Amino acid sequence: MTIHAVNIKALVVKESSILLSLTVYNNSSGGGLLSYSESQSESITGPPASNTNSDVPAKKKVVVLGTGWGGTSFLKDLNASLYDVQVVSPCNYFAFTPLLPSVTCGTVEARSIVEPVRNMVKKRKGDIKFWEAECLKIDHANKTVLCRSNIGNNLVGSGEFSLEYDYLVVAIGAQVNTFNTPGVKEHCHFLKEVEDAQKIRRAVIDCFEKAVLPSLSDEERRTNLHFVVVGGGPTGVEFAAELHDHFQEDLVNLYPSVKDFVKITVIQSGDHILNTFDERISLFAEEKFGRDGIKVQTGCRVLSVDDKNITMKAKSTGEICSVPHGLVIWSTGIATRPVVRDFMEQIGQGKRHVLATNEWLRVKGCESVYAIGDCSSIDQQKIMDDISAIFEAADKDKSGTLTVAELKDVLDDIIVRYPQFELYLKSKHILDLSTLWKDSEGNYREEIDIEGFKMALSHMDSQMKSLPATAQVASQQGEYLARCFNRMHQCEEHPEGPRRFKGSGRHTFLPFRYKHFGQFAPLGGEQAAAELPGDWVAMGHSTQWLWYSVYASKQVSWRTRMLVISDWTRRFIFGRDSSRYPNTVYMQQPTSNTLTQRTPECLSTSYVSQRYTPLTARKLLERRRVREEDGQRRKRKKKLLGQWRSHDQ
Amino acid sequence: MTIHAVNIKALVVKESSILLSLTVYNNSSGGGLLSYSESQSESITGPPASNTNSDVPAKKKVVVLGTGWGGTSFLKDLNASLYDVQVVSPCNYFAFTPLLPSVTCGTVEARSIVEPVRNMVKKRKGDIKFWEAECLKIDHANKTVLCRSNIGNNLVGSGEFSLEYDYLVVAIGAQVNTFNTPGVKEHCHFLKEVEDAQKIRRAVIDCFEKAVLPSLSDEERRTNLHFVVVGGGPTGVEFAAELHDHFQEDLVNLYPSVKDFVKITVIQSGDHILNTFDERISLFAEEKFGRDGIKVQTGCRVLSVDDKNITMKAKSTGEICSVPHGLVIWSTGIATRPVVRDFMEQIGQGKRHVLATNEWLRVKGCESVYAIGDCSSIDQQKIMDDISAIFEAADKDKSGTLTVAELKDVLDDIIVRYPQFELYLKSKHILDLSTLWKDSEGNYREEIDIEGFKMALSHMDSQMKSLPATAQVASQQGEYLARCFNRMHQCEEHPEGPRRFKGSGRHTFLPFRYKHFGQFAPLGGEQAAAELPGDWVAMGHSTQWLWYSVYASKQVSWRTRMLVISDWTRRFIFGRDSSRYPNTVYMQQPTSNTLTQRTPECLSTSYVSQRYTPLTARKLLERRRVREEDGQRRKRKKKLLGQWRSHDQ
Ligand SMILES: Cc1cc2nc3c(=O)[nH]c(=O)nc-3n(C[C@H](O)[C@H](O)[C@H](O)COP(=O)(O)OP(=O)(O)OC[C@H]3O[C@@H](n4cnc5c(N)ncnc54)[C@H](O)[C@@H]3O)c2cc1C
Ligand SMILES: Cc1cc2nc3c(=O)[nH]c(=O)nc-3n(C[C@H](O)[C@H](O)[C@H](O)COP(=O)(O)OP(=O)(O)OC[C@H]3O[C@@H](n4cnc5c(N)ncnc54)[C@H](O)[C@@H]3O)c2cc1C
Known part of the structure; x- marks a missing residue:
């Protein structure tokens, strides 16, 4: 049994099920972050749909929004014969985003990194319907989504329709975050969709074609050939590197007269580019860029962009400067889409930044809606919130104190439910649980009471981190959710999850666990x-x-x-x-x-x-x-x- | 020595120089049309440029407009080291147009049929400068062209410049001809440029995506899937065929629910599709289309197009009908571009339809400007216009009458200069020249006078036809012209052309001769x-x-x-x-x-x-x-x- 883990900018190895083999010290997740939290109703099934008739229950209606990494990995692994599946996305293809930067310079063709959704669903068993349309509104009260196609406005038919769902899977990703910086929408290129990449490709050539025209001054040529990348994350860095290669290997031969005017600048608000990577990689990259003549300007925030200049502020000195540019690529991060924001208001999540789900990927405060990928974030349950329940469950003899042996009895369940526990032990190099039983002077104790227990576990929640917005995460979530949907009946009868510390019995499923592949x-x-x-x-x-x-x-x-x-x-x-x-x-x-x-x-x-x-x-x-x-x-x-x-x- | 003949929707064979081997009865041009006419000044050099200094004459400035079939074939064969060459085109690539219809359905990728101009010129010996800009005006009086780039309007520099020329080669092709039919520009797709083909590709898929949406009626689905091709020439027919294949082989599997709603209609004003082809091919194509379910509507003229309907008139009955459509492809022919029209006004060709050149491809009424490809047409010299001069030249003994032997002496020159002569003989299956000497009763005569000569040759000019607007013609013209430019000095000293019947001596070059490859x-x-x-x-x-x-x-x-x-x-x-x-x-x-x-x-x-x-x-x-x-x-x-x-x- 394998889970098709997805690498992206990541090495991926086929992995025997990470869901079923959780044992603490032998588990070798390479630092994989585990995200779980409490929920009494993580069951996938939810209340029985009203429209089942007594003999043959009608198939439950599953509506999937989005065909990006999350949506397609869900669809690929779903046993579609069990449900009535409908998919809505304004894009009729899936795009392999990690190769988008390569499309900007023509290393890889756009067509090569997209896969038509219809090709993908046609191969699935069961009947999956696909509609090329945008979801305008999730109507939670009526369990419907309102959709509209904006295809070819000369074509007939309004293109508006609504779909009912028993389960909704929201996988609509996120949009570009401009941080409301003036002029960014109008004057910058983004690198999010396939069309963006194609536009950039053309725009780069345009800069060169314009720069060589006979009527220009050297200063004008220099300006047209100044390429600015805002954002020193993996995408921005990769684009800068691709552009530099493209220039060195192809363009320099085609536009030899302007080769000395070309300049690439990467602007990064943090102190280093690639700051989510290991420090050595950051430095390696900065050194390489230095050798290549790519200017890295760290500690700088962009204030505004217009058609000719980009204005920024050095964080340390407060100095403001304005630099002429030929092309700006904006690659700084993501923000929540309006339709998701509207949905969050409906379900009382209006004050949050991102749509929150529990560790089973069900949207918090809302039955039968699941969310995966960039549009959502898992809200991990804190140990300290459940500390009394854990103590009570572990204290089998109800003595009011806990021995190490008592804790060991419930350890497996704790670790599955609160992965920060394991991360904490690892980070402190704690190999023996009795270390936790030491008092403030460092003496081992036999038993500890609830206050001592709270003290011992008090720093563990600091190990919680939210998952990165990557394809790796989105696709693992899609696979996980599909697996739950496929095994729903089986797991309801034989729950496979950890024990419930608050409440009784076990959770139906093991919570989602992210495996990081680098x-x-x-x-x-x-x-x-x-x-x-x-x-x-x-x-x-x-x-x-x-x-x-x-x-x-x-x-x-x-x-x-x-x-x-x-x-x-x-x-x-x-x-x-x-x-x-x-x-x-x-x-x-x-x-x-x-x-x-x-x-x-x-x-x-x-x-x-x-x-x-x-x-x-x-x-x-x-x-x-x-x-x-x-x-x-x-x-x-x-x-x-x-x-x-x-x-x- | 080979000329790289270009096939297009045509079989092309490498051909030993057609320019040097013109002998009448052995010449086997498969019906190739020969186009020549009188000119006293076909010399390529023209008057010496004023800016030569006495020691080392400065290289003559050649400006080439356009990088389509004509322009690039000229550049590929030109010895660029002899001239100062500058090329102006709004398109920085050459597109292999015959494969454009295949791009519309994704059989061939757009990238595969384009070749960057800079790649091409970089390989030439000598330095060719390329400017990505549009020629706005040819200023014939000042021998300059005014150009403007409209690349990236955020980029700096006005992009306007003008270039001086000693020789100008106009190869800017033609534009789509809408025959001023209302609504065509707004609501039809054309198939002329690479972007057109890409747009069509997307639009076809859009029609299908829209047609399958849940909210539509069958009638609406049928409308969205009605593809109309206006024009039954090779391009329209090929597009219809490609679309039909694409549908049968791919789309039917992806959109099975709407397969019965698809309809393709070809509208042709003539009585048959492919009416420039052999009749058997027309019929074969019509039969094949009939079997495939592609509707061919001949004898119909389109009156107007709007976003939902196309309105046409049956020529025979005068009946007018209006049909709903999902997509219309307009592929009916070509028209002169405004910049050429303006130039024609300047040089007194304002009343013509197309820019006329002589048989050496020099623009009529204008020194040092040459025109090739779709933007121009060769104005063949009529035999009857020169009949007296021919008679005089042939009548060596000045007897006032001509024998067959006398004609044979000048036959080679006549045939090169007036190819309609040869075509006429062939069409009448005349193997022996003395046939021409027969009188009205069919009796052979020894000699004929000028009136008899006129009579004998009177029908020959009917064999003249203008060349089709094809890549085959454009590229042969480009090659021809490059060869003339390369051999200018040599041929001025040793003219290779036929004798001048009006005037004395020989023409510098053999006139352009088109070889049709099917x-x-x-x-x-x-x-x-x-x-x-x-x-x-x-x-x-x-x-x-x-x-x-x-x-x-x-x-x-x-x-x-x-x-x-x-x-x-x-x-x-x-x-x-x-x-x-x-x-x-x-x-x-x-x-x-x-x-x-x-x-x-x-x-x-x-x-x-x-x-x-x-x-x-x-x-x-x-x-x-x-x-x-x-x-x-x-x-x-x-x-x-x-x-x-x-x-x-
Ligand atoms: C240039 C680039 C490079 C990247 N490189 C990497 C990498 O190397 N490694 C890595 O792990 N990650 C990478 N990522 C991040 C990765 O692409 C995302 O994390 C991932 O795509 C998230 O998946 P998702 O399914 O949540 O959203 P997406 O993949 O963005 O998919 C969202 C889907 O929802 C659809 N949609 C949008 N609006 C609506 C609506 N209103 N209704 C219905 N559907 C809608 C969209 O059309 C799309 O199909 C990269 C991203 C970019 C932009
Ligand atoms: C879909 C399609 C299929 C075809 N199939 C065939 C076939 O199978 N066989 C065949 O023989 N022929 C075919 N043709 C016809 C063939 O493409 C043309 O005859 C040929 O392109 C003419 O060459 P040209 O150089 O005159 O013009 P073009 O090839 O059209 O080139 C014109 C050039 O001028 C440039 N230009 C335009 N305006 C300006 C300006 N203002 N200033 C400077 N430059 C300008 C353009 O960018 C372009 O580079 C096909 C045409 C099409 C559209």
């Missing part, structure tokens, strides 16, 4: 940096090849897989003047402080580049993971997950 | 019909493969060649449910009246489909041509060239 940052010039599970950091040439192979292996269908591979091949043949091949790989283990140049068996150049079939790459990673699990490397990185999600900025 | 009409379902030189007509499955191979062989660069081949491969693998392979080929020779099913060696299925490398296909064609030239088949089709050009409709 992240990738392509840095241009066939180089990339990767953060792998188990605190490995890889930087260098082969990493790019590894990335290619993993991407290829995770392409949604055989069709897109072939297309992307052939795009890359085309690029090597036609897109550049001379091909470069990977030659060295720098590997660094976290415990060592020196950057050693080595070619470990599992990542050696020849091995990876010569045999970089998807399968091989996956096997390599799996092998590494297994070795790691053997307990060779126990130290975990603390800063595993970043704040790429900027909802809460 | 035409292709893809009809969908892997079928196609081809008209080959030598009156061959091929219809059936293999023809399509042949077409593929020829197209592939004529792709502009290795890059696009590979891309197109890989697109086709992708389509076979991913774009259809089951691949079909060619199995039979129907060949028909014009002399036979029965449609015989045969697989001649040179076109046999296995041969073509298994070994369809570009080279093989070319060799096959060459072999056939040689055989034909051996005099096996002498009968020429009369209706060789059609009126695809609709300038003069």
Whole structure:
């Protein structure tokens, strides 16, 4: 039994079910963040629908909003024969977003990274209906969604319709966050949709074509060729790197007369680019950009953008400056869509930033609506909120005090329900639970009372972090939810979740658990940096090849897989003047402080580049993971997950 | 020495120079139309430029407008080191238009059929400057062109500039002709540029997505899925066929619920579709369309189009009817661009439909401006206008009468200068010149006087036809002109053209001579019909493969060649449910009246489909041509060239 974990800018290995094998100290989640919380009604079924007739109950109506990472991974794994499934999305294709930056420079064709939704659903068993339309409103009281298509306004039919649901799966992602900066909507390019990428591609060429015209001054040429990237996250950095490559490898030959006028600037409000990555990667990237002549301007906030200038403020000095630009790419984070905001008002979440779900991905305060991906965030249950219930449940002999042995009896359930417990132990290198029983002077105690228990667990909730807004998260959530939908009856009869500390019995399902597979940052010039599970950091040439192979292996269908591979091949043949091949790989283990140049068996150049079939790459990673699990490397990185999600900025 | 003849919807064979080998009865131009006329000043050089200094004359400035078929074929063959070359075009790529219809349905990707102009010019020896801008005005008096770029209006620099020229090559093509039909501009799609094709592709899918929405009535679905093609020429027919294939092979599986609502209608004002082709091909196409359920409505003129309906009039009955549509493709012909119209006013051609050039492609009434391709038309010199001069030149002994022997002495020059002479003889099956000397009673005469000579030649000018507006013509003209520019000095010293009948000496160059390589009409379902030189007509499955191979062989660069081949491969693998392979080929020779099913060696299925490398296909064609030239088949089709050009409709 496998869960198709999705890598994105991440290494992904096929993983035996993470849902069923939770054992504390042997669990080797590479720092995967676990998110759970209390809920009495996480049951997927909800109240029986009214329209069932006594003999053959009508199939429950499932409406899915969105066909991005979350929506499609849900649909791919759902047993559609069990439900009456309808899908609504304004986009009739799924886009493989991690390759969007490559589309901006023509390394990969747009067509290659999109997969028509109809192709995908046609292959599913059961009948899935797809409507190319936008959801305008979720009407929670009436359990309907109002939709409208805005296709071809010459075509006949109003295009408005509403759908009833028994279950609603909201997977409509998020929109670009401009932080209300004046002029951004009008004068910046975004990099969120496939059309955005295509527009950027054309706009870059336009800058060059304009710059070479006979009538311009040097100053004008320089301005037209100043490319500004706002946001030093993975997307912004990758775009800057792609653009630099594109320039060095292709454009310089086509527009030789203006090659000295080109400038790329990355503006980052934080102190470092790629600040969700390991520090070493940030530095590696900054150094590489420095060598490449890409200017990195950190600690700067953009105040406004107009058609000619971008105005910003240095955080440290308060200085304001205005720089002329040819093209600005805005890539700073995401915000909640209006339709979700409206829904949040309806269900009493109006004061929140993001739609909150429980750990079973059900929207809080609302039966039968589930939300996955960028549009939602899991609201983890705090240990301290349930501390008395936990104490009571653990205190079997009702003595009013707890021994270590008593705690061990309920440990499995605690860890599943409150993953911060495990993270805390790991972060403090606590191997023996009795450490928690020490008093303030460091003496071991036999038993502790409720106050002592509260004290011992008081810092654990600080380990909770919200999940990043990544494809990795969205797709794992989609898979998880599909699995729950598929096994609903089975699990209602035989609950598989942890015991309920508040209330009785067990939870129907294990809560959603996110498994982090690391992240990738392509840095241009066939180089990339990767953060792998188990605190490995890889930087260098082969990493790019590894990335290619993993991407290829995770392409949604055989069709897109072939297309992307052939795009890359085309690029090597036609897109550049001379091909470069990977030659060295720098590997660094976290415990060592020196950057050693080595070619470990599992990542050696020849091995990876010569045999970089998807399968091989996956096997390599799996092998590494297994070795790691053997307990060779126990130290975990603390800063595993970043704040790429900027909802809460 | 080879001229890179360009096939387009046409079979093209590499041809040893057609310019140098003109001998009457051995010349086997498969009905190629020859266009020549009188000119005293066809010299390419014109008056010496004023800005030459005495020692090293400055290079002459050549400005080329347009980078379509004409412009790029000129640039590809020009020895750019001899001139100071500047190119102006609003499009920074060349588009392989014959494959545009395939882009509308995704059979071929847009990127695959475009070649960046800068890639092309970078490979030329000498320095060619390219400006992405539109020519706004040709200022003939000052020998300058005024240009403006409308790239990225946020970019700095006005983008206006003017260029001086010593020679100007106008190759800016033509625009869509709406015949001022109301609503066409607003509500129809055109199929002229690459963006048009991409828009159509999206619009077709939109029609389907809209049609399946839950809120529509059957009538509305039917309307949204009514695709109307106005114009039954090769482009319209190919588009209809592609759309039908796309529907049958892909869309029917993705939108099964609306498959019975789809309808394709081709509206043609003439009596038959493909009326520039051989009649047998027209009928074959109409029959095939009938079987496919594509409605062909001939003899109908469109009166107006609005967003919901298209209104037309049956020519025969005068009946007017209005039909609801989902999408209309307008593909009826071409018209002169405003900038050319303005130029025509300046040089006294204001009353003409199309810019006229002489047979050396120089614009009439205007030194040092040349025009090629769709924007111009060759104004052939009539024999009857020069009849006295011809008589005088032939009458060597000044006897006032002409013998057959005297005519034979100047025959070569006549035939080069007035190709209608040769065409006339062929059309009348006249093998012996003395036939012309017969009197009205059919008796042979020894000598004829000027009146008799006029009578004998009086019908010859009826053989003149203007060249069709095809890529084949444009690219041959570009090659021809480049060759003249390259050999200017050489030919001024040693003129290679025919004798001047009016005036003395010889013409510097041989006039442009068009060689027709036949035409292709893809009809969908892997079928196609081809008209080959030598009156061959091929219809059936293999023809399509042949077409593929020829197209592939004529792709502009290795890059696009590979891309197109890989697109086709992708389509076979991913774009259809089951691949079909060619199995039979129907060949028909014009002399036979029965449609015989045969697989001649040179076109046999296995041969073509298994070994369809570009080279093989070319060799096959060459072999056939040689055989034909051996005099096996002498009968020429009369209706060789059609009126695809609709300038003069
Ligand atoms: C350029 C770029 C690069 C990225 N690179 C990576 C990477 O390398 N690794 C990684 O893990 N993540 C990456 N991400 C992030 C990743 O794409 C997102 O986290 C992921 O797409 C979230 O999935 P989702 O299903 O929540 O939303 P989305 O994938 O955004 O899908 C939302 C869907 O909802 C539809 N929709 C929108 N509005 C409505 C409406 N009103 N009604 C119905 N449907 C609607 C949309 O059409 C879309 O189909 C990248 C993102 C971008 C933009
Ligand atoms: C869909 C389609 C299919 C076709 N199929 C075939 C076929 O199978 N076989 C065949 O022989 N022919 C075919 N043709 C016809 C063929 O494309 C044309 O005959 C050919 O392109 C004419 O070449 P040209 O150089 O004159 O003009 P074009 O190729 O149209 O090029 C004109 C150039 O001028 C540029 N330009 C426009 N305005 C200006 C300006 N103001 N200043 C400067 N530059 C300007 C344009 O950007 C373009 O680069 C097809 C045409 C279409 C539209």
